[in-house]
Amino acid sequence: MSVSYWLDKTDGTAEYDIVIIGGGIAGHSLCYWFQKIMPKMKVALVEKGELGSGATGRNAGFVTCGSVEHFNRLVGTHGEKLALEMWQFSEENLKLLKEEVIKDPSSLSFEEKGSFSLASTDNEFIELKKSADLMRRLGIEVDMLEEKDIQNRLGAIGFVGGIKYVKDASIHPIKLLEELYRISSRKGVDFFSQTEVFSMEKSGDKRILKTNKGSFLCDAIVMATNGYSSLIHPFFKGKIEPTRGQILAVEPVDIFMEGPCYANFVLDYFRQLPTGELLIGGFRQLDKEKEQGFSDETNPTIQKALERFIEDHLPKLKDKRITHRWSGIMGFSQDGQPFIGSLPDDPQVYFLGGFTAHGLGLAFHGAKTLVDAMAGKEIPHWLSGRRV
Ligand SMILES: Cc1cc2nc3c(=O)[nH]c(=O)nc-3n(C[C@H](O)[C@H](O)[C@H](O)COP(=O)(O)OP(=O)(O)OC[C@H]3O[C@@H](n4cnc5c(N)ncnc54)[C@H](O)[C@@H]3O)c2cc1C
Missing domain, CATH: 3.30.9.10 (D-Amino Acid Oxidase, subunit A, domain 2)
Known part of the structure; x- marks a missing residue:
């Protein structure tokens, strides 16, 4: 999106190591893993609405394994080995949620x-x-x-x-976000609701996010904007629909x-x-x-x-x-699998999205995969943002 003279409020600039855009399950999972894996990083999350305003606060709460199609079709497309890897990725998602976040299942309506x-x-x-x-x-x-x-x-x-x-399992998606929010805010992650990002710009080694509430100067941006991603950057047109x-x-x-x-x-x-x-x-x-x-x-x-x-x-x-x-x-991605990686024209802008109706079953592990990748680990090819 372009920024008009009138909306360009550069009067206040906040500085962070990492700014995450998007307060859904992906953004809040990223906050969790940044404070856990990179505790020294100063992290902020900006959200144009409120916590869970996007798909996360509107879904059905299924926490399921696998993907958008029956397993026999997944095997038909990808072969047994990769289909199993995909299934196990979402099994691990549920395991991680239980180990790290869901300490009191009934308070999150987790079943x-x-x-x-x-x-x-x-x-x-x-x-x-x-x-x-x-x-x-x-x-x-x-x-x-x-x-x-x-x-x-x-x-x-x-x-x-x-x-x-x-x-498989099910959960109250907003209660899950609130729990993630509670953990991350206690560990020093800052949240800015009603803060809409208009543009991402380069300034030497730094990146500037312009929003309706002022600017954010940071070393890295992570887009967790899922279905809205192509409104912010054209890379996502035809990739995350x-x-x-x-x-x-x-x-x-x-x-x-x-x-x-x-x-x-x-x-x-x-x-x-x-x-x-x-x-x-x-x-x-x-x-x-x-x-x-x-x-x-x-x-x-x-x-x-x-x-x-x-x-x-x-x-x-x-x-x-x-x-x-x-x-x-x-x-939605064309192959039904999420996209994790950084932009080809700017390696300091990372992204996580394209969950194709399965974000609760994928995003927590997906966020860990991205934070691990920022710390040097490889992203499996089938999840890579550069695969198509
Ligand atoms: C009707 C429905 C039913 C579903 N049922 C299920 C289900 O049962 N199980 C399941 O696993 N999945 C389900 N899904 C899919 C699931 O909700 C998504 O995969 C998941 O919520 C994606 O999370 P996210 O954080 O990537 O995106 P979102 O939750 O959409 O979060 C993205 C956030 O980015 C914010 N944003 C966008 N642009 C900007 C900007 N410029 N500046 C600041 N903030 C911005 C948005 O406001 C939004 O809050 C369902 C979805 C729908 C709509």
Whole structure:
């Protein structure tokens, strides 16, 4: 974005070693790892809204392994070895979150009930069975479900079968951010909300971030702006695409679901919160063109489809009241994997994003990978920002 004369408020300049842009799960995870791995660095995080204003405060709270597609397809694209590495990366994400951050699970509404992928067609069920065979052979714990099991354990109808990923989890995403914030701010990381970055400029060895609240002079910048990244730098055009996701929430009912579920090749999803409310999301495939871009409006076509999903699959929600409808902007990469690295035209500007609807399952480990890389470690090629 360019900066007008009127908006160029250079009256105040704050100095830091590192400034992170973006207060979602990626930005807050970066704060955590900077204070842990590089404790001497003076770090600030700037966020144009409030903590979690972006996708992180609008998601469904699934903390799942793997990626946007069934494991058999991941193997088909990348081969067994790399697909397993990708899966293990997100397993490690959950392990790190538990070891480092989730000390009191119930205070974060953190539950380890696994997650389910449900097939409404025989063809998808065949793929799920193939995935299960592959996963078991590679040592990943999964269970198979028949139609009856789905009705009994998940209260859902209209599905022919499914798979349970035994080790997956779910969380309250804002409570997770607040916990990360609490840890990092105690260790001296500074937070600036309502602070929008307009431009990043070079000044000799230093970098200047111009914002609506003044300038930040620093040695390194880390962009954790995910879906919004191409608004700040053109490198991300065609790499991290802003893609909208929609959810609705239904008033609380007695707990009837064993765990959170995906359906229809991971495109649609539903879960029951520990407090009884249901979240139902997905269906962006119905209006792909409109669901691109930076506006976080709700889309009536998709919201209608979410209501139809309740009628078709969730009889226990009949006549229950819809309490919330919302949308959020995600960052999608073409291969579904995140981007970690530094800009080709400026190695002092780093980035972490492109989680393709799986940031809770990837960003904490992703942030560690970036901070480790800044300390000299190599980034695996499949995560590298230079791979395409
Ligand atoms: C409806 C929906 C459901 C989802 N469900 C799940 C799920 O169940 N599980 C899961 O793992 N993932 C889910 N996701 C995806 C997940 O939310 C994202 O992958 C994750 O939140 C990305 O985190 P982030 O920190 O990279 O980006 P964000 O949370 O989007 O954070 C980026 C931040 O950068 C800020 N920013 C942007 N530009 C500027 C600027 N110029 N100056 C200052 N600040 C700026 C934004 O305000 C924003 O807060 C879902 C997403 C949506 C929208």
